[in-house]
Amino acid sequence: MASKEVLYIEGGQSLRGEAVVQGSKNAALPMIAASLLATEGRTVLRRVPPVKDVIVALQVLRELGARVEYDAEDGVAVIDATGDISHRLPEDLSSRFRASVLFVGPLLSRFRRAWIREVGGCTIGSRPTDYHYRGFARLGAEVQGITGGGFDVVAERLAGSYMYCDLPSHTGVENLVMAASLAEGESIIENAASDPEIVDFVHLLQKMGADVEGAGTRTVRIRGVEKLRGAEHEVMYDRLDAGMLMMAGAITGGDIRLQGVELDHLGIFTAKLQQMGVQTVQDGNWLRVKGPEALSPINVVTTFYPGFPTDLQPCIMALSCVAKGDSYVRETVFENRLGHVKNLRAFGAQLSPEKDNLVIVHGPARLKGCQVRALDIRAGAACVLAGLAAEGRTSIHNLYQLDRGHANLEDRLRGLGAKLERL
Structure with missing residues (x-):
């Protein structure tokens, strides 16, 4: 170990x-989560770094029910999430890295429910996830705390809405973009983070069929589509x-x-x-x-x-x-x-x-x-x-x-x- x-x-x-x-860890992680949005085809990611957070994220996909192949030497991950997928994130894995919160958006978007315990990660100060859950609620989800810490997020339907970040958060933007990608109508995210990893992530979503504009600026617009499909992409x-x-x-x-x-x-x-x-x-x-x-x-x-x-x-x-x-x-x-x-x-x-x-x-x-x-x-x-x-x-x-x-x-x-x- x-x-x-x-x-x-x-x-x-x-x-x-x-x-x-x-390859970029902070671009690969939301892309791995985004593979859950595809109802047809496989998502193929290249230049995926074999860092511990990525290895754990891929294992999260497997435990949710996705089929995952990963060649660490070549940096190629092939993900098929078109089968039966659980909405409940594995507690032992989500507690190990903060990016596990990124799985909530796509699970909510596609299955209308996501369950997660408190996330782990580096202890470097306050990194609130309320941007994420406040945005989910604006889309129409009901967000309930669970005993012992964590959230159960449920929605009958998701509708486009106005959302915002108090401070620019790249994981917050990525999560809200995924949650809104299959919602009805148009969503706007104000005061969005503009990191290049977000731009790269959105490039993958666009290949999958998502309608997203403004990545890399402080205002991002998402128009919901009926379905998304797998795509190929090389990570920055x-x-x-x-x-x-x-x-x-x-x-x-x-x-x-x-x-x-x-x-x-x-x-x-x-x-x-x-x-x-x-x-x-x-x-x-x-x-x-x-x-x-x-x-x-x-x-x-x-x-x-x-x-x-x-x-x-x-x-x-x-x-x-x-x-x-x-x-x-x-x-x-x-x-x-x-x-x-x-x-x-x-x-x-x-x-x-x-x-x-x-x-x-x-x-x-x-x-x-x-x-x-x-x-x-x-x-x-x-x-x-x-x-x-x-x-x-x-x-x-x-x-x-x-x-x-x-x-x-x-x-x-x-x-x-x-x-x-x-x-």
């Missing part, structure tokens, strides 16, 4: 070579995996080439790296990333897309630890996404948490290998970066969290010259 395994890193190696960015590259690999090259003063970096999805992030002295040169589908002799400090404020991604905040904080001067990193999306501060201090970094989720990073620090625990996906990635830059040996525990977001990471880093092994 990954939870018992340990990743050992011998730091101090300047990375060189080439690596490929994985993972911009968060790309960002972590770019910073791996930067923090080691390396010179690497990455396939699958979509710079249009990483505009502000890439600009921040360039301000730190990192060189990025696009050559077709490859991106060259060259770290400077000394990184410059940076100011970062996380926000919703297209702003600086909160999911890359832990890693750029690790990068800031070795920058020459004080950096200022403020987290505005999740109030508890600073657990990695303790881990970075274990490496010898000097960080001063201030009020309003501001952390002042005093660099450059001389990082030294240590023993740490991956608290969540992105905090685990920050530990990997610190370990690559540190002197001596680092051991990272609780690898299940890291594996939820990054597949075959040690193999890809080893291909760039890093010295690491999983035992």
Whole structure:
């Protein structure tokens, strides 16, 4: 089990070579859920990353009654959900990852009922699901709490409605789009998240026959159709995996080439790296990333897309630890996404948490290998970066969290010259 395994890193190696960015976890998960909407044909997804959250999501489909084939090496998932499907999500699986809430929308849309226990995921702060259930109610569903936590969502009919997100939520938008896709009439979602993963997800739905406009903007319109069918789609590259690999090259003063970096999805992030002295040169589908002799400090404020991604905040904080001067990193999306501060201090970094989720990073620090625990996906990635830059040996525990977001990471880093092994 990954939870018992340990990743050992011998730091101090300047990375060189080439690596490929994985398929997007955050695009693949709603697509997997959307396969439940098809009453005919199979859904074929390519470039599906074998991360733990995806493996669990595919198992959820199997336990609901879908037929699923998945080749982890080729990244191809073939899903047939045209048979008898249960409306009740398996408790032991839905509790393991937050994206299990994405199955509620398509189950409600097609079968008019969905039952789910409280969902799991990273403990990084408040991520309310009331956007989802409030939207379901506006479509005509009755939402009832269940003993022990969770919801039973039932509808005799679904009718188009006006819906909104208090704050832009990509899972909220995806769930409401699926719920409205088979409803009668037109639905509108205001203050929608505009992440590129939503755009990619909607491209799949459109291939399935859905009538959706406005993906990638703050207003999304859905006109319900009578039925949806299976379709084929290639999942976009993972911009968060790309960002972590770019910073791996930067923090080691390396010179690497990455396939699958979509710079249009990483505009502000890439600009921040360039301000730190990192060189990025696009050559077709490859991106060259060259770290400077000394990184410059940076100011970062996380926000919703297209702003600086909160999911890359832990890693750029690790990068800031070795920058020459004080950096200022403020987290505005999740109030508890600073657990990695303790881990970075274990490496010898000097960080001063201030009020309003501001952390002042005093660099450059001389990082030294240590023993740490991956608290969540992105905090685990920050530990990997610190370990690559540190002197001596680092051991990272609780690898299940890291594996939820990054597949075959040690193999890809080893291909760039890093010295690491999983035992």
